[in-house]
Amino acid sequence: MKTSAKMTITAALGLASALSQGCAGDSSRPKTFSTDWLDDGGRSISEVQARLRGVRPSVSTDLVVSVAGNDKIIGTPLGEGAQWTATHALDARPIIAGGVVVVSGGNEVAALDAASGKKLWSRPTGGLPLLGAGDDGNVTALSLSRGAGSTLLVVGRDGSVKRQLETDKAIGDPEVVGGVVFVPWANQYVSAIDAASGDEIGRVTIRDKVSRALAIGGTLYFGELAYVRFDDKIGQASRGGASRVALPSRELPGTPRLLVPGTEKVPPAANARDRDRLFGRPSGDAATLGIDSNRFYASYYRLIFGFESQRGHLAWVRTHAHDFIGGDAVVGGVVLCDDQGKIVVLDAQTGQVAMERPIGEPIKSCVVQADSFQAPKPASPGPSLGQQITDAVTVREATLATAQRLLLRELATLEDEAATKTLIDIASDTRSVPVLVADARAALATRRNGASHMLAALGKHYDYLHDVLRSPPVGPIADALAAMKDPNAAPLIATRLLDPQITDDDVKRAAAALALIGTEKEMPQLKQFFAMYRGTAPTDEVAVAVGSVGEAMLRINAKEARPLVEAAVKDTMTVPVARARLEALLAATPDKPAADKPAADKSATKK
Amino acid sequence: MRAPTSFPALRRVALALALTCAGESSVSAQPAKAPAAKPAGKVDVGPAVQKLKSGDEAQIRAGLDDLRIAGSGASGAAPAVAELLARGLSEPLAQQAIDTLGDLESPEGSAVLAQYAAHRTVAIRRSAVKALTRTKGPAAAAALRKALGDADAQVRGNAASGLGALKAKDAVPDLFAALDHKVNEAAASIGQLCNAEQCDQLAGKLGKLPFDVVTGGLEPVLFRPASDISDDAKIKLIGRLRELGTGEANRFLKDVEKRLPKEASPRVRQAVEQAVKATTGGSQ
Numbered sequence: 001m002k003t004s005a006k007m008t009i010t011a012a013l014g015l016a017s018a019l020s021q022g023c024a025g026d027s028s029r030p031k032t033f034s035t036d037w038l039d040d041g042g043r044s045i046s047e048v049q050a051r052l053r054g055v056r057p058s059v060s061t062d063l064v065v066s067v068a069g070n071d072k073i074i075g076t077p078l079g080e081g082a083q084w085t086a087t088h089a090l091d092a093r094p095i096i097a098g099g100v101v102v103v104s105g106g107n108e109v110a111a112l113d114a115a116s117g118k119k120l121w122s123r124p125t126g127g128l129p130l131l132g133a134g135d136d137g138n139v140t141a142l143s144l145s146r147g148a149g150s151t152l153l154v155v156g157r158d159g160s161v162k163r164q165l166e167t168d169k170a171i172g173d174p175e176v177v178g179g180v181v182f183v184p185w186a187n188q189y190v191s192a193i194d195a196a197s198g199d200e201i202g203r204v205t206i207r208d209k210v211s212r213a214l215a216i217g218g219t220l221y222f223g224e225l226a227y228v229r230f231d232d233k234i235g236q237a238s239r240g241g242a243s244r245v246a247l248p249s250r251e252l253p254g255t256p257r258l259l260v261p262g263t264e265k266v267p268p269a270a271n272a273r274d275r276d277r278l279f280g281r282p283s284g285d286a287a288t289l290g291i292d293s294n295r296f297y298a299s300y301y302r303l304i305f306g307f308e309s310q311r312g313h314l315a316w317v318r319t320h321a322h323d324f325i326g327g328d329a330v331v332g333g334v335v336l337c338d339d340q341g342k343i344v345v346l347d348a349q350t351g352q353v354a355m356e357r358p359i360g361e362p363i364k365s366c367v368v369q370a371d372s373f374q375a376p377k378p379a380s381p382g383p384s385l386g387q388q389i390t391d392a393v394t395v396r397e398a399t400l401a402t403a404q405r406l407l408l409r410e411l412a413t414l415e416d417e418a419a420t421k422t423l424i425d426i427a428s429d430t431r432s433v434p435v436l437v438a439d440a441r442a443a444l445a446t447r448r449n450g451a452s453h454m455l456a457a458l459g460k461h462y463d464y465l466h467d468v469l470r471s472p473p474v475g476p477i478a479d480a481l482a483a484m485k486d487p488n489a490a491p492l493i494a495t496r497l498l499d500p501q502i503t504d505d506d507v508k509r510a511a512a513a514l515a516l517i518g519t520e521k522e523m524p525q526l527k528q529f530f531a532m533y534r535g536t537a538p539t540d541e542v543a544v545a546v547g548s549v550g551e552a553m554l555r556i557n558a559k560e561a562r563p564l565v566e567a568a569v570k571d572t573m574t575v576p577v578a579r580a581r582l583e584a585l586l587a588a589t590p591d592k593p594a595a596d597k598p599a600a601d602k603s604a605t606k607k
Numbered sequence: 608m609r610a611p612t613s614f615p616a617l618r619r620v621a622l623a624l625a626l627t628c629a630g631e632s633s634v635s636a637q638p639a640k641a642p643a644a645k646p647a648g649k650v651d652v653g654p655a656v657q658k659l660k661s662g663d664e665a666q667i668r669a670g671l672d673d674l675r676i677a678g679s680g681a682s683g684a685a686p687a688v689a690e691l692l693a694r695g696l697s698e699p700l701a702q703q704a705i706d707t708l709g710d711l712e713s714p715e716g717s718a719v720l721a722q723y724a725a726h727r728t729v730a731i732r733r734s735a736v737k738a739l740t741r742t743k744g745p746a747a748a749a750a751l752r753k754a755l756g757d758a759d760a761q762v763r764g765n766a767a768s769g770l771g772a773l774k775a776k777d778a779v780p781d782l783f784a785a786l787d788h789k790v791n792e793a794a795a796s797i798g799q800l801c802n803a804e805q806c807d808q809l810a811g812k813l814g815k816l817p818f819d820v821v822t823g824g825l826e827p828v829l830f831r832p833a834s835d836i837s838d839d840a841k842i843k844l845i846g847r848l849r850e851l852g853t854g855e856a857n858r859f860l861k862d863v864e865k866r867l868p869k870e871a872s873p874r875v876r877q878a879v880e881q882a883v884k885a886t887t888g889g890s891q
Contacts, residue, residue, distance in 0.1 A: 465788055500727045
């Protein structure tokens with residue numbers, strides 16, 4: 001351990017020396033990143049904003065950068081241009097910053113030309129992890145993690161270090177605009193640092209958690225949980241008056257993040273968190289700030305959801321062939337890459353594929369930058385939302401269950417008969433994940449359309465010889481059809497009541513439905529069930545069903561049923577739960593006097 | 608199939624003798640002469656039926672006991688037992704009533720047994736299916752065909768065996784479906800019921816299903832009378848076994864050779880003998 005510690009210290013000293021080359025005479029660490037700063041009410045940052053008015057972040061290359069194989073970096077342009085490949089040791093995910101791709105590994109950080117992949121420069125880092133990078137076309141700012149603190153490095157196009165700032169604060173992902181480096185830190189500040197002098201020339205306190213500065217579509221934003229635009233309102237940020245946009249809060253599959261914290265080292269290969277992401281692109285004119293195309297997106301393994309960005313309603317869901325491991329929102333859509341090396345561009349409004357581009361091999365991770373790229377329009381609008389949800393929820397993969405549960409709840413809100421069918425199919429399929437079956441059954445019971453699908457389902461039954469190994473969800477269907485008072489339902493429900501393969505819960509609910517909608521035609525089945533189970537009900541649920549069947553019989557034909565029910569109540573062989581219910585039933589429905597008996601009473605009433 | 612016929616018969620003889628000596632039986636059983644094959648004589652079921660109608664659990668139990676002891680000779684009580692089941696009983700009594708109907712071997716019990724063959728309690732379904740095998744009749748065959756698709760393997764197996772016993776030739780396609788779904792008992796029933804084409808279809812399962820399962824069906828074919836299945840059909844089966852050329856085929860054929868009755872067709876016998884020779888030394 002000691003040897004290791006010594007080596008680390010030596011390496012760190014060496015690194016400090018190495019990083020200082022080219023800026024040895026610079027001792028710029030005045031009040032930069034100081035915490036004794038008092039909020040100036042936006043004065044300093046407004047001055048910076050005024051200074052940079054008219055200066056836009058440099059135009060970035062529209063590019064997907066993937067990691068593949070062994071330290072292989074592939075750049076795939078979204079627009080014109082040829083795909084390039086470069087090789088560099090990697091200990092962190094590549095970062096696309098303006099016109100460069102910054103890579104880290106092998107104790108150095110290097111910049112590749114985003115258009116060609118050609119190495120522009122490299123600097124030793126002593127193995128410090130790369131956290132973020134920004135570029136304005138002249139200099140590249142890098143944030144490196146240094147234990148509890150950080151190093152900010154400003155490197156010129158020639159590879160020379162223009163500025164090196166070290167701090168005990170955790171700084172996030174920087175951006176450079178017009179020679180000013182914007183550095184988020186301590187989750188709440190963004191410091192504007194003059195790249196030439198190293199002086200902090202402005203600072204703003206952001207009310208949202210902030211760890212990233214980003215140039216998106218020619219505009220600078222700060223954020224992590226939301227986007228705060230760097231515009232003429234930025235001075236009001238500490239008072240909550242900045243131009244800000246966030247995604248609406250809603251249930252999402254998993255716990256996706258809009259932006260990875262800028263203080264977090266991102267590994268070169270995608271992990272589980274990369275399969276569970278949120279994407280949304282801020283956009284708007286000077287007066288308003290919103291989310292591009294009124295859509296934000298959530299990926300979950302091989303599913304991608306499109307949500308309306310005002311209230312978070314589900315607009316579409318797409319089921320892809322392979323897991324998505326990276327992407328970003330672009331103008332008019334979202335660009336995603338899957339682990340098999342395919343880039344897909346989906347239309348914001350419909351979720352349909354607008355463009356596909358193969359990378360050519362399976363990839364380990366990818367990052368996307370789209371400055372001016374716009375998603376083309378797809379050829380067709382695609383299937384209905386109900387069908388899209390059906391496609392997604394009928395994928396038999398346990399990893400998707402969380403998202404599928406969400407989708408089932410969405411499906412249940414659709415006034416689409418096909419949605420009812422999908423719920424039945426899920427509840428009837430032995431391959432369905434158990435939690436989904438439970439959800440589908442619950443949703444089905446509340447449906448008030450799709451009766452024809454329900455009736456068709458009731459016509460099916462368990463059949464080992466024909467590989468029908470799960471009965472239809474008789475109970476929920478019975479609930480729904482009884483609520484709809486469907487005249488065709490009772491005979492089918494009565495038949496299923498005698499099916500030994502439906503669950504006890506289904507029996508209970510089927511019997512309850514027949515108590516409401518059973519007719520004289522169902523009396524034979526009701527009597528058979530009553531006789532068979534009043535003394536042999538294997539569970540309380542079936543015993544309760546006996547009570548409901550008694551109720552049905554009394555309602556349908558009291559004259560015929562009452563002696564049967566009375567006899568069952570007297571018979572000690574009737575199971576206690578059923579007997580108690582039948583007793584209560586008889587008490588609640590006293591025997592009607594014969595027609596000729598109450599003559600006296602009738603006359604009394606008249607009086 | 609041997610156990611169900613011999614054991615109850617022996618038990619009946621023993622119990623009937625004992626009860627006759629004691630003079631306490633409410634069912635006047637006829638003396639048993641040839642227990643295995645001949646049906647029991649008719650007995651007076653009146654006292655037992657009275658017990659069944661008492662509404663008292665203990666009395667009903669006793670009445671059912673009496674009827675079971677009397678066996679098929681008390682078949683006249685089948686409607687009363689069926690009526691009991693149709694009205695509803697506790698689970699133990701329902702089980703006993705089902706078993707009793709089986710012992711009474713009256714088709715009049717089949718309709719209610721068919722209902723209980725679809726009871727939610729698997730033990731009751733198993734008993735009902737077994738009983739149906741003995742009560743026979745169209746209702747029994749229909750219920751057993753339905754029971755082939757039951758969720759319980761034992762119910763399926765019993766139903767498959769029962770269809771053979773009931774000679775339900777219409778059920779052969781269902782039995783093939785059952786065999787394809789690992790209801791191995793279906794093979795023997797197919798062997799008892801198949802026509803020439805169906806028997807050949809069964810032989811076609813050689814190499815696809817376990818040898819023992821398929822030969823469990825082929826064996827009864829070879830021992831069926833020529834009036835039921837032609838010698839040509841049998842010889843075709845033997846040819847298929849011969850083609851296998853395996854040690855297990857040889858052992859099976861040798862066993863058949865030993866057990867062929869004297870009156871067996873010479874052509875069939877010759878085919879078996881030649882097949883035994885041809886498969887001797889076959890692979891294991």
